[in-house]
Amino acid sequence: MADSEPLPSLDGDPKAAEAWLRDVFEIIMDEAIHKGTRTSEKVCEWKEPEELKQLLSLELQTHGEAQKQILEHCRAVIHYSVKTGHPRFFNQLFSGLDPHALAGRIITESLNTSQYTYEIAPVFVLMEEEVLKKLRALVGWSSGDGVFCPGGSISNMYAMNLARYQRYPDCKQKGLRALPPLAIFASKECHYSVNKGAAFLGFGTDSVRVVESDERGKMIPGDLERQIKLAEAEGAVPFLVSATSGTTVLGAFDPLNIIADVCQRHGLWLHVDAAWGGSVLLSQTHRHLLDGIQRANSVAWNPHKLLGAGLQCSVLLLQDTSNLLKRCHGSQASYLFQQDKFYDVALDTGDKVVQCGRHVDCLKLWLLWKAQGGQGLERRIDRAFALAQYLVEEIKKRKGFELVIEPEFVNVCFWFVPPSLRGKQESPDYSQRLSQVAPVLKERMVKKGSMMIGYQPHGTRGNFFRMIVANPMLTRADIDFLLDELERLGQDL
């Protein structure tokens, strides 16, 4: 019978399995951690999709492969992956490879449990609460609630659902058709998850009223006030303002205190999407950018971005102390949240979320914090601000570089103006030609593997580069390299 047959692969041979895992770890140390963070190595090894498929032998087959062959697959996967921990990876709102956070991630994967009951995640239930408490304290709350979510978009959706439930508890049972038309307010610079959430949660994207931003990307509170009145005049019920602390492209911080005044006047839930900017709360020098955040009802904050905790580490924090999360999301599944357990079932936090099984996301941040302390993390953030400022100064000094705006955060947006376009600002096709520069340079840098930096159009502006200073290992030399390399790559344009 099947249960007495010999097992294939490493099954049933724990010693061989342990030896094999050691081999894998050596490959990871060499390819991902050592080479993956050295400037002497490439940040990426570009291949066309069809070629890459062949190189990876992607196909899944009936027969298992030899252990040696699997090791080669591991090596290839790492080799052809982008090295996001590399000092020349500037492409996203995350970068760098912190050893303590990584240790937390590897331990999490080795323990492979689900964050829903004290029964099977005792350490992580307590740890999640401790980490959330610390983050709430930075927001300015001595009490409250919160939960780790699979990314900032879902954190933002949680806020929408909680705001809706708080005002209309019936919605959980009766749905949106039992409610008046609702209106959500966010600036045109807000993250696209506000729209995605409005669609997913059944409001529809039309329910999102777009509030004007100023030239720096900050929400204009006067226009918020106007939009609220307009929505009311059209028969909609305003219930939620989603402000942003650290917009995705420009890195702008909405004026939270003035927005909170508006919310207070109209009785609206204030959510702050601080997915990107929340980590600035750790810096005594720069936390003023989020002044007023303590007046929010909810805050989304992704420590996997500026703090480098690793994907994904995203929290939703709440000022609420009425168990709103559990009332809004709970469904008391009797197979998981038995009420006759021998310990305090308030420790079974799984019913706070709309998920069932939930990945453990607190350990990586806890271990990082234990190692760095609040002070070490603050130093990293201050350093990132200082390096961003250094980049701004260098851009101003160099011919062929033009700032999009003076940044207030670590997003530095700028154009590289190639030799053929310099002094041609008055030419009618200048903007259009300038917009074609970034995609060409991007292709060149990726195929060379020298660095990665993002670009995008924005409003009426054509493509420009968005430099993100997030990797704590960055030095002025890396900033200089960025500018030098753009000059090298674009000298013939």
Add this chain to the structure above:
Amino acid sequence: MADSEPLPSLDGDPKAAEAWLRDVFEIIMDEAIHKGTRTSEKVCEWKEPEELKQLLSLELQTHGEAQKQILEHCRAVIHYSVKTGHPRFFNQLFSGLDPHALAGRIITESLNTSQYTYEIAPVFVLMEEEVLKKLRALVGWSSGDGVFCPGGSISNMYAMNLARYQRYPDCKQKGLRALPPLAIFASKECHYSVNKGAAFLGFGTDSVRVVESDERGKMIPGDLERQIKLAEAEGAVPFLVSATSGTTVLGAFDPLNIIADVCQRHGLWLHVDAAWGGSVLLSQTHRHLLDGIQRANSVAWNPHKLLGAGLQCSVLLLQDTSNLLKRCHGSQASYLFQQDKFYDVALDTGDKVVQCGRHVDCLKLWLLWKAQGGQGLERRIDRAFALAQYLVEEIKKRKGFELVIEPEFVNVCFWFVPPSLRGKQESPDYSQRLSQVAPVLKERMVKKGSMMIGYQPHGTRGNFFRMIVANPMLTRADIDFLLDELERLGQDL
């Protein structure tokens, strides 16, 4: 200035960081992998919450701690965590510690990228598609679409949103208020995420019509037909049936072919929640349990459960070839999904989801499959079925054990009847007293650390144990141990 100050901790000392990571890896190998999978070690080390808080030194402080101290934290975190890879962990729908899947998870964490563009996740964009193609083929589809989701609950919600969008594309923009009242159908044995999803997506839980199940937990198609007509008579528009392949407690498989007939007759979207049972598709012997699944519009399947890929590994598969996922969820963020990239932007799959950043969940399954082959995975599943059957036979042989139902899957539900209750079935308080047994035994086994098995009440039945045979390392000796240990723990009751 801040960017020229010395860095704390391991910052700026890559050699020390690498040496420290090696120390962490040794701790993981010893505590989590070696001890964590040995029957000579405890499956859990129970501590009361207050004591555990002290043992873990949870508090986060201003100053960073020494590297040696951080290593001790790593050791303590593992020591006090439940060992879900232990051969005596029967508590959840996942168990075991596969070395190849674990290697995939560790590599994923080391690479720390986001699954949204070919630009920064070239390997994983191609790999996700390959894995999805393989899983779709097992469902019976030669084409289609799909995506990895953060857990089965969210996969189920995706299905609800897609079904809604396909019928009423306007909903994305105009919301549910522009639609007629909608009705969702699921059996009373369905997973609680159907209700959570109905609330979260704005339908309201009232929109879920509960269909009767038979005594084995299978949906009764005749009642489905009745409920559909009833909903229509009440003015609601039926649009979605969520059938279950492998219910959470009893492990029941709904009769998909007959349900598909009903759906076809009424023009309804058929979603199959095969989060638990989907992996049975790999077994030629047992896949008949899911006969008819190829007629579904969507399938949710969690390889982190029976296949042991590791949390989280959950897919939503679609028969659709019209780009429904992207049309339904997309919002074309210009900073991420630039259309003037130098490669085929169809490879940027991130706009298929409601998230933005997305954890890479395909590598662990891919590597596991490469090592085991379809055949090795099939052997594991057949072995689990055979061991479950062995357990059933042993239960029937032993005094004091009573089956709840004859299982068709690897969930074996049974009561342990302690000596004082044997032969007292006719006593008026028998059921109530029997229901108190499982919680007491659970407390005893956890405090002893000898094993973990779940229990729950179910319908009119009082608490019974639900044994899950999922860990591929299990042997008959472990099954015997389970029964012997329950007898030992309950001999005085």
